[in-house]
Amino acid sequence: MNKTPDFDDEMLPEYQFDYRKAKPNRFASKSGKTMNIVVLDEDIAEVFTTPEAVNKALRALIEVVPRTVKVDDC
Template sequence: MNNTPNSETNQNLEEDLLSEYNFDYTKAHPNRFATQINETKITVTLESDVAKVFKTSEDVNKALRAIISAIPQQ
């Protein structure tokens, strides 16, 4: 069996294709298999001495928010 398309097969495919398709997107559903990301998240690598103090991302976020609140607004 030959996997390379020949000219006869290509011609049949071209005849089956329309020049334009109109899709009704009102009937579309979200992809249930795609992950939903509502906010931007990044990964930061902590040095080992800092990681000993901050065990979770929540701890790091609390400390950074406290620092941010102490910075004067411009």
């Protein structure tokens, strides 16, 4: 029978962080706009190798799909 590890013993009741050593997140304001990360299947990623290619294809699809149809329902 496998026993799950008890991580509660490793947690200290309080941690002291030295914020003087903290560095800003270099990726936080990369583009200045909201970005969503989507993981493509391998066969799709072979065809659409850049974010621009994916966006171009999706925008073309949006133009031909009627607005009354939800993409999630397809």
